[in-house]
Amino acid sequence: MLAILKDKSLFRRQCLINGQWCDADDKSVLAVTNPANEKQLGTVPKCGAAETRRAIEAASAAFPAWRALTPLQRGAYLRDWEQAIRDNLEDLAKILTLEEGKPLAEAKGEILQGASYFPWFAEECRRVCGDVTPSFRPGTQGLTRHEPVGVAAAITPWNFPFSMLPRKTAPALAAGCTIVIKPAGRTPYSALALAELGVRVGIPAGVINVLTGTASEIGGEIAANPAVRKVSFTGSTEVGKQLAADCAPTLKRMSLELGGNAPFLVFDDADLKAALDLAMACKFRNAGQTCICANRFLVQEGIHERFVEGLTARIKALRVGDGLDPATDMGPLINARAVERVDGLVRDAETRGARLLAGGHRHALGGNFYEPTLIAGLKRDMQIFQGEIFGPVAAVMPFASEEEAVALANDTSYGLASYVCTRDLARTWRLFGALQYGMVGVNDATLASAETPFGGVKYSGLGREGSSEGLLEYMETHYLLLGGL
Numbered sequence: 001m002l003a004i005l006k007d008k009s010l011f012r013r014q015c016l017i018n019g020q021w022c023d024a025d026d027k028s029v030l031a032v033t034n035p036a037n038e039k040q041l042g043t044v045p046k047c048g049a050a051e052t053r054r055a056i057e058a059a060s061a062a063f064p065a066w067r068a069l070t071p072l073q074r075g076a077y078l079r080d081w082e083q084a085i086r087d088n089l090e091d092l093a094k095i096l097t098l099e100e101g102k103p104l105a106e107a108k109g110e111i112l113q114g115a116s117y118f119p120w121f122a123e124e125c126r127r128v129c130g131d132v133t134p135s136f137r138p139g140t141q142g143l144t145r146h147e148p149v150g151v152a153a154a155i156t157p158w159n160f161p162f163s164m165l166p167r168k169t170a171p172a173l174a175a176g177c178t179i180v181i182k183p184a185g186r187t188p189y190s191a192l193a194l195a196e197l198g199v200r201v202g203i204p205a206g207v208i209n210v211l212t213g214t215a216s217e218i219g220g221e222i223a224a225n226p227a228v229r230k231v232s233f234t235g236s237t238e239v240g241k242q243l244a245a246d247c248a249p250t251l252k253r254m255s256l257e258l259g260g261n262a263p264f265l266v267f268d269d270a271d272l273k274a275a276l277d278l279a280m281a282c283k284f285r286n287a288g289q290t291c292i293c294a295n296r297f298l299v300q301e302g303i304h305e306r307f308v309e310g311l312t313a314r315i316k317a318l319r320v321g322d323g324l325d326p327a328t329d330m331g332p333l334i335n336a337r338a339v340e341r342v343d344g345l346v347r348d349a350e351t352r353g354a355r356l357l358a359g360g361h362r363h364a365l366g367g368n369f370y371e372p373t374l375i376a377g378l379k380r381d382m383q384i385f386q387g388e389i390f391g392p393v394a395a396v397m398p399f400a401s402e403e404e405a406v407a408l409a410n411d412t413s414y415g416l417a418s419y420v421c422t423r424d425l426a427r428t429w430r431l432f433g434a435l436q437y438g439m440v441g442v443n444d445a446t447l448a449s450a451e452t453p454f455g456g457v458k459y460s461g462l463g464r465e466g467s468s469e470g471l472l473e474y475m476e477t478h479y480l481l482l483g484g485l
């Protein structure tokens with residue numbers, strides 16, 4: 001790792017508690033490997049409950065001074081942090097690709113997308129105005145204002161090791177909260193590099209703390225500690241539900257961004273080339289390991305054959321390899337277990353009658369590489385219809401009518417992202433109402449932005465990230481009643 005970084009001090013291998021870089025109390029460590037070749041990149045501290053408690057105490061101690069700053073002052077730190085990210089883009093992208101596997105160009109895109117949350121929330125926090133409400137009784141006046149909730153915690157997954165952090169940290173800090181961060185154990189170095197830049201731009205000690213280590217111990221302390229007033233989690237539905245149960249006794253506010261099972265609807269009237277471009281971007285980004293990836297391609301009968309033909313050719317043209325190689329379109333999966341799981345889904349589909357039109361097997365490169373795959377004849381009883389694939393497998397089924405498409409699309413317990421390719425405006429409006437999803441992308445799939453609310457319904461979670469709503473997730477409304485006027 002070190003050899004390819006211009007600024008070697010970005011490769012932090014310790015945790016940040018109260019402004020100090022530190023090891024686990026017992027000096028134990030976890031190994032971090034490169035998914036492209038399984039070589040060890042380094043280690044990080046294996047912290048547990050005791051270190052987490054100290055980080056929460058540090059965040060509590062730092063809270064009064066941080067909240068007392070004006071929004072403009074807090075925003076200035078966030079802007080400096082954004083600039084530091086931009087100044088170190090190349091190194092940050094290499095760290096991200098090395099630990100996660102995605103192609104370097106995607107890594108850069110992720111980092112810049114993440115950075116965009118800092119200026120947005122730096123501005124947005126200046127506009128959090130309260131209300132002076134019309135009086136409900138003579139001689140009284142009601143007023144409200146929004147206050148930071150206190151110490152926040154962020155628990156993030158491995159598939160977007162960088163951008164998930166600004167999404168949570170920028171609104172938390174902008175609101176006046178301090179934060180304790182637990183990145184995924186497989187991809188901790190992006191988070192630690194981001195924290196290093198935060199320290200460099202002078203964010204006061206205790207305002208940001210980053211812990212690596214045993215998920216259940218760190219998560220357990222975050223959940224049980226009454227000083228933590230808000231938890232923002234991105235990860236699997238299973239762990240999200242467990243975390244919500246763990247947080248219930250201390251009644252924390254929660255944002256949960258969980259799994260998805262995105263339908264991708266293509267209607268006969270769609271622009272075929274645009275639909276194919278979108279399908280590729282939406283399915284194979286990060287080797288299909290994103291929660292908003294198209295999971296089920298539902299294609300109307302009149303365009304189905306042409307769509308499948310076009311998709312087959314494009315999938316076969318994808319170049320698989322190490323993310324550091326500029327020629328690579330798609331990197332490896334995160335680990336051997338992921339390859340095993342994805343292969344199991346493909347085999348399940350095959351035994352239930354699906355046809356393999358491209359890929360469908362472990363890649364000749366070996367290790368964690370899997371072939372970009374296209375499956376025709378998707379059916380409801382297949383596992384790939386029912387749950388998140390989280391891999392480079394596109395599965396297609398035909399439909400006849402709009403009603404049938406909607407019924408198929410909604411036939412899942414998830415409700416994060418959905419996509420529609422059509423040129424019919426009235427249909428677009430009908431589908432916006434009919435699709436039970438937090439987000440609907442019509443002829444576009446780049447849903448995540450600082451300006452717009454990202455989040456799901458049903459088992460895809462609670463709360464929204466980005467937009468003005470993303471800031472209020474870290475604030476609570478205080479009401480003042482003035483009597484005797």
Ligand code: ADP
Nearest residue numbers: 156157158183184185215216219234235236239
């Ligand atoms: P993924 O499979 O995408 O990594 P997970 O839900 O397993 O999704 O993990 C998301 C994040 O939640 C990771 O940082 C992981 O370490 C953390 N995590 C896993 N188990 C727990 C738990 N019991 N409590 C809190 N966090 C957890």
